[in-house]
Amino acid sequence: MPDISATELKERLIRDLPGALAPERPKDQHAGNGHVAEASAKGKKEEGPVDLLATSDAVVLAERIPEVATYVRDTLGYELLSDLTAVDYLADGLIEVIYRFQHLDGGPTLPVKTRVSRDRAVVPSITPIWPGADLQEREAFDLYGVDFPGHPNLKRVYMPTTVGMSSEGFPMFPSRAINILAMERSSQYVVTSQQYAVARAQHRAAARRLPTASCRLPTADEQLC
Structure with a gap:
């Protein structure tokens, strides 16, 4: 069965589909969702927020998605989306x-x-070549x-078809609206890559300061609460 790593996939795309991979993000763009850990007084590099957009997976240009999906299926043998x-x-x-392909075996x-x-979220449909993408794209x-x-029937799945534009003039899409409304009400509840990364680093730092508990199973004579 095919078992191709992310690195091997990128190498194959460079060789067989030149120009399909998106340019790598410059390091200075990482500041939007994390920061580089600074050295401590002792010379040790302290752990800082992670860059949630950093990935080892293949990131391709949106306009090349149908071509890459066909290549993954017909050339690499991944028949299931x-x-x-x-x-x-x-x-x-x-x-x-994000697309995940799998071999039937x-x-x-x-x-x-x-x-x-976010201002122009347009990705060519792969439903004409992968019918299983129909509902997932919708x-x-x-x-x-x-x-x-290119999708043959791009209609809403959960929200009423009558839902259109908000009073502020932006399309009503629940997952986007949740983030926008949360930002307006209280920034501490916004699930953004930057805030998640900071909270994750703070949680890990706090966990390292906690004393190690001594855990054991109760004996037969001890009463459980």
């Missing part, structure tokens, strides 16, 4: 669409990602507002 979902990186102004999935601007459209040109 097991998952298609979206992630809203509000602080970075990006929508990431099993084995690990093969992820492929693409990233588009879900990403309904919840995140991702437009999939």
Whole structure:
């Protein structure tokens, strides 16, 4: 069965589909969702927030997604599209669409990602070549507002079809609206890559300061609460 690593996939795409991979993000763009750990007084590098947009997976240009999906199926032998979902990186102004392909005989999935601007979230549909993407693309459209040109029936799945524009003039997509409304009410509740990374680092630092508990099983004579 195929078992291709992310590195091998990127090497094959460079060789067989030149220009399909998206340019790597410059390091100075990482400041939107994390920061580089600074050296401590003792010279040790302290752990800082992670960059949630950093990935070892193949990130391809949106316009090349149908071509890459066909290549993954017909050339690499991954016949099943097991998952298609979206992630809203509000602080970075990006929508990431993630595809996971799998071989029918099993084995690990093969992820492929693409990233588009939140202001123009457009990714060509792969439903004409992968019929199983039909409902999953409609879900990403309904919840995140991702437009999939070429989809034969791009309609909402969960929200009423009468839902259109908000009073502020932006399309009503639940997953986007949740982030926007949370930012307006209280920034501490916004699930952005930057705040998540900071909270994660603070949680780890606090956990390291906690004393180690001495745990044991109760004896037969001890009464459990």
